[in-house]
Amino acid sequence: VQLQASGGGLMQAGDSLRLSCTVSGRTFSTYALAWYRQAPGKERTFVAALSRNGRKITYADSVKGRFTISRDDAKNMVYLQMDTVKPEDTAVYYCTYRNTYNSDYAPTSGYDYWGQGTQVTVSS
Secondary structure, eight states, X not given: OOEEEEOOEEEETTOOEEEXXXXXXXXXXXXEXXXXXXXXXXXXXXXXXXXXXXXXXXEOTTXXXXXXXXXXTTTTEEEEEEOSOOGGGOEEEEEEEEEOSSTTOOOSSOOOOOOBOEEEEEEO
């Protein structure tokens, strides 16, 4: 399985941006999906997760109400809609996946597969 995130760029505070991620593999519909981010000099942190069935979503408190995670199983894609961005959202954003037994589970940890991220920079 390979992951490729795209869609990052330079923005101003208050702007919107949608990140996309292609997850290769024939069992995409069996994965819980998530976005993480890593700011300069900091550890990678959880942003959002979406269950296999798309009904359960978990967000980090710092992005709740501003970011929206979604998936398109027909295209093997996961998205992160970022609205009302802030300078503290500046980071490299990564998509990831994991298998879950429970289809209604959107875990915030336990992800082990990472691809190249995409840089998001927000100026004030």
